[in-house]
Amino acid sequence: xxxxxxxxxxxxxxxxxxxxxxxxxxxxxxxxxxxxxxxxxxxxxxxxxxxxxxxxxxxxxxxxxxxxxxxxxxxxxxxxxxxxxxxxxxxxxxxxxxxxxxxxxxxxxxxxxxxxxxxxxxxxxxxxxxxxxxxxxxxxxxxxxxxxxxxxxxxxxxxxxxxxxxxxxxxxxxxxxxxxxxxxxxxxxxxxxxxxxxxxxxxxxxxxxxxxxxxxxxxxxxxxxxxxxxxxxxxxxxxxxxxxxxxxxxxxxxxxxxxxxxxxxxxxxxxxxxxxxxxxxxxxxxxxxxxxxxxxxxxxxxxxxxxxxxxxxxxxxxxxxxxx
Amino acid sequence: xxxxxxxxxxxxxxxxxxxxxxxxxxxxxxxxxxxxxxxxxxxxxxxxxxxxxxxxxxxxxxxxxxxxxxxxxxxxxxxxxxxxxxxxxxxxxxxxxxxxxxxxxxxxxxxxxxxxxxxxxxxxxxxxxxxxxxxxxxxxxxxxxxxxxxxxxxxxxxxxxxxxxxxxxxxxxxxxxxxxxxxxxxxxxxxxxxxxxxxxxxxxxxxxxxxxxxxxxxxxxxxxxxxxxxxxxxxxxxxxxxxxxxxxxxxxxxxxxxxxxxxxxxxxxxxxxxxxxxxxxxxxxxxxxxxxxxxxxxxxxxxxxxxxxxxxxxxxxxxxxxxxxxxxxxxxxxxxxxxxxxxxxxxxxxxxxxxxxxxxxxxxxxxxxxxxxxxxxxxxxxxxxxxxxx
Amino acid sequence: xxxxxxxxxxxxxxxxxxxxxxxxxxxxxxxxxxxxxxxxxxxxxxxxxxxxxxxxxxxxxxxxxxxxxxxxxxxxxxxxxxxxxxxxxxxxxxxxxxxxxxxxxxxxxxxxxxxxxxxxxxxxxxxxxxxxxxxxxxxxxxxxxxxxxxxxxxxxxxxxxxxxxxxxxxxxxxxxxxxxxxxxxxxxxxxxxxx
Numbered sequence: 001x002x003x004x005x006x007x008x009x010x011x012x013x014x015x016x017x018x019x020x021x022x023x024x025x026x027x028x029x030x031x032x033x034x035x036x037x038x039x040x041x042x043x044x045x046x047x048x049x050x051x052x053x054x055x056x057x058x059x060x061x062x063x064x065x066x067x068x069x070x071x072x073x074x075x076x077x078x079x080x081x082x083x084x085x086x087x088x089x090x091x092x093x094x095x096x097x098x099x100x101x102x103x104x105x106x107x108x109x110x111x112x113x114x115x116x117x118x119x120x121x122x123x124x125x126x127x128x129x130x131x132x133x134x135x136x137x138x139x140x141x142x143x144x145x146x147x148x149x150x151x152x153x154x155x156x157x158x159x160x161x162x163x164x165x166x167x168x169x170x171x172x173x174x175x176x177x178x179x180x181x182x183x184x185x186x187x188x189x190x191x192x193x194x195x196x197x198x199x200x201x202x203x204x205x206x207x208x209x210x211x212x213x214x215x216x217x218x219x220x221x222x223x224x225x226x227x228x229x230x231x232x233x234x235x236x237x238x239x240x241x242x243x244x245x246x247x248x249x250x251x252x253x254x255x256x257x258x259x260x261x262x263x264x265x266x267x268x269x270x271x272x273x274x275x276x277x278x279x280x281x282x283x284x285x286x287x288x289x290x291x292x293x294x295x296x297x298x299x300x301x302x303x304x305x306x307x308x309x310x311x312x313x314x315x316x317x318x319x320x321x322x323x324x
Numbered sequence: 325x326x327x328x329x330x331x332x333x334x335x336x337x338x339x340x341x342x343x344x345x346x347x348x349x350x351x352x353x354x355x356x357x358x359x360x361x362x363x364x365x366x367x368x369x370x371x372x373x374x375x376x377x378x379x380x381x382x383x384x385x386x387x388x389x390x391x392x393x394x395x396x397x398x399x400x401x402x403x404x405x406x407x408x409x410x411x412x413x414x415x416x417x418x419x420x421x422x423x424x425x426x427x428x429x430x431x432x433x434x435x436x437x438x439x440x441x442x443x444x445x446x447x448x449x450x451x452x453x454x455x456x457x458x459x460x461x462x463x464x465x466x467x468x469x470x471x472x473x474x475x476x477x478x479x480x481x482x483x484x485x486x487x488x489x490x491x492x493x494x495x496x497x498x499x500x501x502x503x504x505x506x507x508x509x510x511x512x513x514x515x516x517x518x519x520x521x522x523x524x525x526x527x528x529x530x531x532x533x534x535x536x537x538x539x540x541x542x543x544x545x546x547x548x549x550x551x552x553x554x555x556x557x558x559x560x561x562x563x564x565x566x567x568x569x570x571x572x573x574x575x576x577x578x579x580x581x582x583x584x585x586x587x588x589x590x591x592x593x594x595x596x597x598x599x600x601x602x603x604x605x606x607x608x609x610x611x612x613x614x615x616x617x618x619x620x621x622x623x624x625x626x627x628x629x630x631x632x633x634x635x636x637x638x639x640x641x642x643x644x645x646x647x648x649x650x651x652x653x654x655x656x657x658x659x660x661x662x663x664x665x666x667x668x669x670x671x672x673x674x675x676x677x678x679x680x681x682x683x684x685x686x687x688x689x690x691x692x693x694x695x696x697x698x699x700x701x702x703x704x705x706x707x708x709x710x711x712x713x714x
Numbered sequence: 715x716x717x718x719x720x721x722x723x724x725x726x727x728x729x730x731x732x733x734x735x736x737x738x739x740x741x742x743x744x745x746x747x748x749x750x751x752x753x754x755x756x757x758x759x760x761x762x763x764x765x766x767x768x769x770x771x772x773x774x775x776x777x778x779x780x781x782x783x784x785x786x787x788x789x790x791x792x793x794x795x796x797x798x799x800x801x802x803x804x805x806x807x808x809x810x811x812x813x814x815x816x817x818x819x820x821x822x823x824x825x826x827x828x829x830x831x832x833x834x835x836x837x838x839x840x841x842x843x844x845x846x847x848x849x850x851x852x853x854x855x856x857x858x859x860x861x862x863x864x865x866x867x868x869x870x871x872x873x874x875x876x877x878x879x880x881x882x883x884x885x886x887x888x889x890x891x892x893x894x895x896x897x898x899x900x901x902x903x904x905x906x907x908x909x
Contacts, residue, residue: 040739041473043749137354141695210467211539214696290533290739291732292540293467295696296376403794406846470739477748484761491766491862497848505849511760533738538728638792638850 011096014106018095025246026239029281030057036285067231072135075228079133084229084236087126090119091243098250099174101260101270112173113161116251117154120206123244124150130237134228145214145296152303153205153212159311160195160202163318164188164255173251177259181268187258194314196256198307203248203284205303207241210288214296249280339384343370351379356698358387364461364702365709369686371698378698381690383683388713396662396673401427402501402638404673408660409495411675412711414454417447418653419711420499422660423673425580425649427501430642430664436628439503440582445516445619446486446504448612450496452523453482454654455605455612462602462703463534466543471534478523485519488512501640503631516620520613527610535606545599548689548701552596558688559681562656563608564705567601569594574652586618598704605706639668655679655706677711757866766862768842769798769851771884778888781881782859784833789851789860797844798851801837805829835881843876 031046031054038045046053071077094116096106109115124147131143165171167188168179180186189196205212229237253259253276260273294302344353357368366387372380392407399407408423409416421443428435435443456479460472483493489506490498498505534540555565565572573590575583591607593600644666650659656678663672682705690698750757771781785802808816808829819826852860870876 036743037469039747040743041470042477042742042745042747043473044747044751047751137352213467286736286739286743289468289470290735291468291537292463292534292543293696294539295543295694297694298542399794400792402850403792403848405850406794406848409846409848470742474742487761487766488764491764491849492847495847497846500853505853529738532731533735536731537735538725538731541728638794638854 011107014096015092018092018106021095022091022239022243022246026242027057027061029242029246029285030060030238032282033285033288036282037289040286040289061235064231064235069232070228070230072228075135076133079129080228081233083126083130083133084233084240086129087123087240088236088243090122091240091247093119094243094247097173098247098254099177099259100250100273102268104260104270105174108172108174110170110172113165113171113251116247117158117161120244120247121150121154123240126240130229136228139228142214146208149205149208149212149214149296149299152300153202153307156198156303156307156311157202157206159308159315160192160199161251161255163192163195163311163315166315166318166322167191173254173259177254177261180258181261182265184258184263187256187261189256192256192314192318194310196252198311198314199252199256200280200283201302202307203252204287205299207244207248207284209241209245209284211291211294212299213288214293214299245281245284246277249277249284252280253277339368339370339382343372343380343382346380347372348374348379350374364707365712367683367707367709367712369698369702371695373695376694376696378690378693378695381687381698383686385683385713388709390710390714392714393673393675396670398669400639400668401642401670402636402640404670405499406495406497408499409492409497410710411714412653412655412658412677412679412708413494414457414706414708414711415447415450415654415658416494416496417443417450417499418651418658419660419675420496421447421581422649422651422653422658423662424499424501425651426647426660426662427642429647429649430645430662431501431636431640433502433632433636435503435581436626436630436632437582438507438623438626438628439630439632441619441623441626442489442504442508442630443499444582444586445508445616445623446489446496446498448616448619449482449486449516451612451654452609453479453486455609456482458605458654458703458706459530459534462706463540465699465703466540468534468540471530474526474530474533478526481519481522485512485515488515500631500635502635503629505631507630513620513623516616520617524610524613527606530606535603541599543696544602544700544704545595545597547598547693547697548704549596550685550689554685554688558685560656560685561678561681562653562706563601563604564656564682564685566590566592566604567704568596574650574657578650580649580651583615585622586615588614588618598700601704601706641666641668650676653678655708655711656682675711675714677714679705679707679709679712683707683712762864762866765864765866766847766849767865767868768845768863768878769840769860769880770863770887771838771880772859772861773884773888778891779885780834781838781884782857783835783838783855784857784859785835786856788854788856792850792854794848794850795844795846797841799837799839799841800835803832803834803836805831838880839877840880841877842870843873 034056035045035053044053046056049055049059071080097109097112097115099105099108127146127150128143131139131141131146134140164176168176170176170179176188180188204210208214250273253273257276258272259276260268260270262268262272340353340355347353351372351374353370353372355368355370358366360367368384368387370382370384371378390410392411395407396404405420405423408419411419456475460475460479463471486496487493489504489508489512490496491506492498550560550564550568552568552570554560555568555570560568561572561574569592571590571592574580575588576590588611591604591611593603642664644664646661646663648659648661650657652658657676658678659676661672661674661676662670665671686701686705690701693701771783774780774782783800785800787800790796790798790800806829812827812829816826816828847862849862852862
């Protein structure tokens with residue numbers, strides 16, 4: 001009983017901390033995205049609400065909460081409202097195994113990578129439920145596209161992650177970070193540059209971010225799978241998207257950029273992890289506002305004809321070199 | 325008593341019912357529009373879609389029909405000019421010119437030389453704004469959100485320049501029968517002279533950011549092939565025709581006004597695809613700048629004022645007869661045909677809109693492509709729906 | 715080999731265009747803003763001078779509250795949108811002397827001199843919601859009494875408010891013009907220097 005409690009209480013604290021972290025990130029990154037977009041387009045971005053617009057996402061969230069929760073006619077109400085929840089809840093779980101600092105880790109599991117990959121697939125299920133349950137032709141089309149995209153891009157993700165765990169011999173993220181300790185030359189990006197690039201591209205595809213954002217920011221299919229959602233339903237999808245982005249960027253910084261290690265030994269800390277994660281997030285925002293959208297069949301082509309063979313070759317080469 | 329007692333009986337409107345008559349198995353019929361982010365205006369396209377591939381497409385027009393031609397029969401000759409600014413807000417001055425040119429032909433008025441130069445300069449600037457708007461909106465449809473902002477940065481400068489002689493920024497109606505409403509002031513000419521080198525320096529950035537971008541190229545190359553034969557059958561003109569390799573431009577082939585005094589080229593592309601039309605329009609922007617430069621140089625030596633002496637009043641009475649005048653607009657060949665019966669109100673005005681012919685090629689060009697390509701093709705045709713519906 | 719180059723090497727080389735695109739947007743991220751951040755900044759007067767808003771009357775140089783208009787109705791008849799409406803002034807009632815002179819002229823069989831109506835209009839209303847901003851009225855006014863306003867801050871919150879009474883507006887503008895110009899700091903400093 002005691003052992004159970006002593007395992008449970010830190011977990012609960014970690015889960016609450018994950019919720020707070022998710023909320024904060026959603027707020028910060030909604031603001032940052034709009035500000036970055038503004039300055040890239042040489043206009044101010046949000047400015048009025050709060051000094052320089054910092055309270056804008058908060059007020060947007062309050063506005064979303066205040067709107068009416070509509071369920072469309074002939075929509076399957078249970079599935080319709082299950083979809084945003086299913087999109088949002090796994091994100092909280094995904095934050096737990098990521099080591100944000102030398103001791104700042106929710107739960108140090110041996111199978112952290114497997115956990116993350118497995119639960120991030122829930123997003124695909126949520127999208128299909130949302131599109132199908134909306135009883136809207138455009139929603140179904142959007143959901144069908146999104147699902148094939150998500151399922152496709154998980155595979156190169158998995159292969160690159162496998163490559164790193166081959167090199168380290170562990171699936172635990174804390175282990176991987178520790179093995180990159182010391183100076184900057186130990187980081188895996190130097191040993192696996194191809195895997196890094198593949199991971200970044202697969203990250204864009206997995207989180208439905210531009211230039212791979214056909215499922216949502218459509219100018220072709222109105223709003224795709226979340227056409228019919230209003231108020232907090234949409235808000236939950238929105239927050240979940242930012243949550244997945246942060247998770248993926250954190251995982252990338254752990255796997256390739258050394259996690260909480262600094263460039264020199266002895267100055268590890270959570271701030272390095274934050275800097276790296278946020279740098280990758282800035283890259284995602286930057287790419288969103290620069291590139292046009294890729295067409296759907298080209299999207300799948302990129303995955304099946306380029307990323308998958310490259311990732312496989314990379315994996316085999318790594319395995320070969322490790323053996324020798 | 326309504327024929328439809330039951331809502332279920334009313335399965336779609338007239339167009340949908342006719343379209344559904346030819347439906348194949350396993351396909352979905354969707355409506356793109358009339359409220360849609362990518363159709364530039366109120367256009368409805370009924371598409372039969374098999375998975376992602378378009379089997380049949382048919383544009384449905386009329387949502388923006390404002391009876392301009394009927395208004396032509398109730399307005400005075402001079403009072404119809406503001407209408408022409410609203411028919412096509414992209415290249416309003418070309419429509420102004422076409423109408424005013426037709427009336428001048430009817431009345432036998434010769435426009436002073438200076439007014440001709442002013443008209444050329446303003447219309448070419450307007451062509452630049454039209455192409456910049458097209459470029460920004462096209463890339464916006466394809467999913468990139470920043471190039472439209474860069475395009476509008478330059479476009480605002482041109483609008484500030486054109487505001488000086490016309491007091492308008494979009495729906496210009498400053499053409500008069502016999503010349504223009506106002507002359508340029510010195511500040512205006514100075515702004516024009518500084519704008520050209522500034523814009524020339526910006527164009528390479530547009531090419532680097534967008535034209536060379538591999539994602540855009542894959543979206544736009546080889547999409548929506550409209551070859552010469554199709555263009556002839558549908559009557560497409562403008563960049564659609566020039567993108568198919570036919571070097572036809574009204575300014576060179578049926579020169580009007582003083583266009584024969586300028587040295588400029590007709591850009592064409594042989595690829596017949598959306599990328600060809602895209603490149604033609606970007607090259608046209610450079611040619612427009614050449615025309616403006618030459619016109620600005622030749623302007624001080626032009627004789628006359630900005631309007632002919634004893635210009636006709638708005639309630640003028642042209643002699644009975646008919647006249648047709650055509651002009652190269654941003655979208656193609658604009659034609660206005662006027663018939664007069666000697667009264668102060670026209671008997672008939674017929675407007676030939678290039679967008680109407682260009683859009684009719686869409687149905688054939690989009691068959692067999694993906695749904696995402698339909699958007700790319702529509703954008704490359706540069707449609708302004710108000711001119712199609714008039 | 716050719717196909718390999720075309721299908722594999724060329725796309726990889728083309729991916730450089732993505733980096734070029736990122737460089738361009740990154741460069742513009744660091745550059746200053748080009749939008750005019752209203753209300754902290756406003757558009758400069760030079761641009762505003764040529765702005766064409768609604769129509770306004772021009773006052774006589776010596777009497778700014780009275781328009782130059784001679785009530786000829788050219789603007790009303792030529793307006794394509796039929797948005798102007800002008801009512802001519804009625805002649806004033808004759809004074810006692812004039813009445814006596816009129817009676818005397820009538821009895822003597824001479825031509826009766828009736829008091830003349832002033833040329834300015836009694837009422838000049840303008841429906842901005844119908845105006846198409848074509849400038850036909852301005853062109854055809856023989857007295858050159860109309861111009862475009864460059865007041866970009868004019869707003870109306872109802873259909874009724876868009877029917878502008880141009881005579882009242884002219885009177886307002888005339889009183890503003892005749893009000894003493896407030897001395898700016900520079901002007902008063904210059905005045906002090908001179909003194």
